[in-house]
Amino acid sequence: MDIVFIKGLRVETIIGIYDWEKAIRQPVVLDVEMGTDVRRGAASDRIQDALDYKAVSKRLKTFIGESRFELVETLAERCAAIILDEFAVPWVRLTLNKIGALSDAEGVGVIIEREPRGQPSEATGSRSDAANDSSGQADAEHGSASA
Numbered sequence: 001m002d003i004v005f006i007k008g009l010r011v012e013t014i015i016g017i018y019d020w021e022k023a024i025r026q027p028v029v030l031d032v033e034m035g036t037d038v039r040r041g042a043a044s045d046r047i048q049d050a051l052d053y054k055a056v057s058k059r060l061k062t063f064i065g066e067s068r069f070e071l072v073e074t075l076a077e078r079c080a081a082i083i084l085d086e087f088a089v090p091w092v093r094l095t096l097n098k099i100g101a102l103s104d105a106e107g108v109g110v111i112i113e114r115e116p117r118g119q120p121s122e123a124t125g126s127r128s129d130a131a132n133d134s135s136g137q138a139d140a141e142h143g144s145a146s147a
C-alpha cells in the first residue's frame with residue numbers, strides 16, 4: 001500500500017484535564033499517514049484521482065480548531081474517524097503531539113493506527129488488499145469482518 005502523508009500540522013485548540021487548560025488554547029502537532037494507491041493519480045495527473053492532502057489538512061484544522069477535549073486520546077480518535085469516514089481511506093496512522101504539555105519533554109501524546117469498522121486489523125496482507133480493491137471498501141461499509 002502507498003501512503004499520502006501530512007507532517008507537522010500545527011493547530012491551536014482547547015485540550016487538557018485541568019481547569020486552567022480549559023481557559024486557554026494550546027498547540028498540538030499532527031503527523032498523519034494515510035493508506036492509498038497513488039497509481040491512479042499518477043497515471044492521470046489529476047487531483048480528482050488522488051487523495052487530496054490539502055483537503056484533509058483543511059478539514060482537520062477546522063475540526064481541531066473548534067474542538068474542546070480533555071484527553072489527547074479523544075482528539076486523536078475523532079481525527080482518525082474523520083479521515084476514515086470522509087476520505088474513504090482504508091488505513092490511517094496518526095501521531096498527535098501535545099508539544100507544550102511537559103516542560104522537560106519535547107512532546108507527549110499518542111500514536112494510533114485505525115481502519116474502517118469491520119475490517120481486520122492485521123499489520124500486513126489484508127490491509128493492502130483492501131486498499132487496492134474497491135470491494136474491500138464495500139465490505140467495510142457493510143460491516144463484514146471477513147478477510
Ligand SMILES: Nc1nc2c(c(=O)[nH]1)N=C([C@H](O)[C@@H](O)CO)CN2
Nearest residue numbers: 015016017018070071072073101102
Ligand atoms: N494519557 C494522557 N495523559 C495525560 C493527558 C492526556 O490527554 N492523556 N493530559 C494531561 C494534562 O492535560 C497535561 O497535558 C497538562 O500538562 C496529563 N496526562
